[in-house]
Amino acid sequence: MAAPRSWALWSFCGCGWSRAVSGCRLPGLRSSSPRGPLGARLLSQEKEATETHFGFETVSEEEKGGKVYQVFESVAKKYDVMNDMMSLGIHRVWKDLLLWKMRPFPGTQLLDVAGGTGLAWILGDAEELPFDDNKFDVYTIAFGIRNVTHIDQALQEAHRVLKPGGRFLCLEFSQVNNPLLSRLYDVYSFQVIPVLGEVIAGDWKSYQYLVESIRQFPSQEEFKEMIEDAGFQKVTYENLTSGIVAIHSGFKLYLR
Amino acid sequence: MATLLRGVLRPLYAFRGGPGPPAGVPFRAVSHGTGLLYPEHIPTSVLQKVLLAAGSAGMALYDPYRHDMVAVLGETTGRRTLKVLRDQMKRDPEGAQILQERPRISLSTLDMGKLRSLPEGSFGRAYLHFLDVNVASGRGMTRVSPDTRAPTRFVDDEELAYVIQRYREIHDMLHALLGMPTNILGEIVVKWFEAVQTGLPMCVLSALFGPIRLSAQSLQLLISELIPWAVENGRRAPCVLNVYYERRWEQPLQALRQELGITEPPLRVEGLV
Numbered sequence: 216m217a218a219p220r221s222w223a224l225w226s227f228c229g230c231g232w233s234r235a236v237s238g239c240r241l242p243g244l245r246s247s248s249p250r251g252p253l254g255a256r257l258l259s260q261e262k263e264a265t266e267t268h269f270g271f272e273t274v275s276e277e278e279k280g281g282k283v284y285q286v287f288e289s290v291a292k293k294y295d296v297m298n299d300m301m302s303l304g305i306h307r308v309w310k311d312l313l314l315w316k317m318r319p320f321p322g323t324q325l326l327d328v329a330g331g332t333g334l335a336w337i338l339g340d341a342e343e344l345p346f347d348d349n350k351f352d353v354y355t356i357a358f359g360i361r362n363v364t365h366i367d368q369a370l371q372e373a374h375r376v377l378k379p380g381g382r383f384l385c386l387e388f389s390q391v392n393n394p395l396l397s398r399l400y401d402v403y404s405f406q407v408i409p410v411l412g413e414v415i416a417g418d419w420k421s422y423q424y425l426v427e428s429i430r431q432f433p434s435q436e437e438f439k440e441m442i443e444d445a446g447f448q449k450v451t452y453e454n455l456t457s458g459i460v461a462i463h464s465g466f467k468l469y470l471r
Numbered sequence: 472m473a474t475l476l477r478g479v480l481r482p483l484y485a486f487r488g489g490p491g492p493p494a495g496v497p498f499r500a501v502s503h504g505t506g507l508l509y510p511e512h513i514p515t516s517v518l519q520k521v522l523l524a525a526g527s528a529g530m531a532l533y534d535p536y537r538h539d540m541v542a543v544l545g546e547t548t549g550r551r552t553l554k555v556l557r558d559q560m561k562r563d564p565e566g567a568q569i570l571q572e573r574p575r576i577s578l579s580t581l582d583m584g585k586l587r588s589l590p591e592g593s594f595g596r597a598y599l600h601f602l603d604v605n606v607a608s609g610r611g612m613t614r615v616s617p618d619t620r621a622p623t624r625f626v627d628d629e630e631l632a633y634v635i636q637r638y639r640e641i642h643d644m645l646h647a648l649l650g651m652p653t654n655i656l657g658e659i660v661v662k663w664f665e666a667v668q669t670g671l672p673m674c675v676l677s678a679l680f681g682p683i684r685l686s687a688q689s690l691q692l693l694i695s696e697l698i699p700w701a702v703e704n705g706r707r708a709p710c711v712l713n714v715y716y717e718r719r720w721e722q723p724l725q726a727l728r729q730e731l732g733i734t735e736p737p738l739r740v741e742g743l744v
Contacts, residue, residue, distance in 0.1 A: 406518050414526035417539050419513055419624075 267364060270427025279364045286421045287362075293416040294331060300411055301422075309460050310357060313386045316453075316462060317353055326351045326376065328369075329359025342368040346376045353377075357386040361432045370445035377467040383447055388429040389438070389454070389461035396457050404429070435461050508629045511622040520547045523625065532680060535655070539621055545635060545673035546625040552671050553631040559710050560634070566713035573633055574717050576640040586720060594647070594727050595720030601647040637712060638669065644716050648728060649704070650736050655681070656689050657740050660697045667705030669712070696737045707732040 265276050274282060290297065298306045319325060328341050339345050341356075341363050354373045363369045373383050391397040404426040412422025433441065435452050438461075442450045447465030454461050506514070515523065524547040531540040560566030574580075589595040621639075626632040642661070649664060651657035659681040666674035682690055708731045719727060728734075 406516060407522065410519055410522040410526055413523065413543065414530050414540065417537070 268428075268431050270424040270431065272427075276364055283362045283364075286424050289418050289421045290416060297412065297416055297422070300415055301408055305456065306358075309386060309455055312455060313355065313357060313384060313462055316464070317355065317382070317384055319353065323353060324351045324378075325353045325355065328354065328356040328373075329362070330357075342372060344372045344376055348375050349378045349381075350376050351378060351381055353382050353384065355384045355386070358388070360385055361387055361428050367441060367445065370442055370447075374446045374467055379467055379469060381467045383442065383463075383465040383467070385438075385442075385463045386460060387438075387463070388432060389452075389458050390434045392454065392458040400459065435463075438463055508627065509623075509632055511624050512627075512629075512632070513624045514627065515547075515625055520625065523547045528676065531677075532683070535684065541673060541677060542621050542639065543625065544676065545639075545671060546623055548672040549635060550626070550628075550631065552669065553626070553628075553634050556638075556669060556671075556710070556712060557631060557634050560712055563710065563713040565715050566710065569637065569713070569715055570630070570633070574715070575636075576643075576717070589720055592723050592725070593720065594716075594722050594724045597724045598644060598647045598716075598720075601643060605646075605653045634712070638665075638671070641711065641714075641716060645711060647724075648731065648733055649701070652741050654740070656685065656693065656697070659685075659693065660701050660736075660740065663698050663701040664705040667702050668708065668710065692738065697740070700734070700737050704733050 266273050267276050267279055268274070269279050269282050302309075317325075326344075326346070330336075337345065341359070342365050354377055356369075356373075360366055360369055370383075377383065391400050408426050409419045409423045412425075413419040416422075432438070435454065435458070439450050439452055442463055442465045445465075446467065446469075448468045450463065450465040452461045452463045508514075523543055527540040527543040527547065530537050531544060534540075557570070560570050583599070586595045586599045589599075623632040623636050626635060642665075645651075645661050645664065646653060646657065649661060651660050659678065662674055662678045662681060665671070666678040682693060685693065711731070714731070
């Protein structure tokens, strides 16, 4: 979650309360949804023509992974400083609340995806995790799922690697529910944040992408439905700071 | 047109939802492709320019190695002055040619081989020597290369963007002409010259605040000898933006200095920091 490393690296350590961080797709690493022989690859290649968003820009799905990778390569060095500056340190409170909600105890097998720098880590793809089924008690992803090209696939993967009874927790920017705050938030996001990025990190564009990608992310209700579509039950969400961020939670109750 | 595009592409989005930009928020379609005034252009609102100017000024003071911040300060505060400079260039025959042809100085456009073959004492050789000394050595001097000049981004006029780019790219030539090294003292002297020459707010601010970090001895020399010399030369010389340097490589350095009314510096600045 916090720490200045290339965010594309993720990790897993199997003992006690284990933390692992997983990255979103790397350039060159293409995820083919039907895994298997080369034949299946050709099928997914037809999807190349599909377009998606990169902030407010439109790009091909092929490109998005690479572009997101570049953003995080660029921001890695000043990641924590920038997070502190932009959120006035509040991002630490949000992450604390996530942990509090999780209530981990010694022995909890935890997978933290897109975790930035952390403990031992493993490199991988959120849309195609290198783990067996039914492995983890808790799957968390904080401020990462927004950047994944195929969110539905990441959710399906989360469902797959969780044990029955396992919990999915996602901390992510969401939609502000208060109209006045929403206007202030927009002004702050679009007028101030890219300037902060330029002055502190010498990088306007990455922070422009950041605030745009937040606007492109589904609302609390829409994301809840997506989580349910991936097979999770008892899906709930909790707004923090009037909806600037939300914690979504879901449980895997049955074996797929 | 951007809205049409979004409407067409919406069904193709990989996931449901995606509200897109809320009303009133600057839509980035303008920042992509057709809306840009030049390739590196980042359109900014007045508020953003104010914040950028303040932020870059603060950061440049805090961390003198953030040359990019000095550049941003120049771009966000220079609009009025750049117009005056551009008009000055238009009125001068050599300046007008520069505006027309838009020469750029970078390692790819410079013919290093040709420069090396020029006679000793020529402007081209002096410039080359300056590059060699300041790129090769690391004796407390800043690494320079024609390519360390970042492209203009925040100027909302493409001709003015070129003018400030040109100003940045001839900065090294001024070092060679004034005989100033790229240590902090040398940079301040050149900034004083540029401040008088161009009137750019960024130059004036750098000239006034740059000396803050100097030792008492350097400061004393600066105030008593170097600044008066730089100011006098800056006033006397015609606008340095009107000199087509790329056409004057063969010209003897002394002759060029004489043409511009630039005299020898009152003392050697190398080794003084």
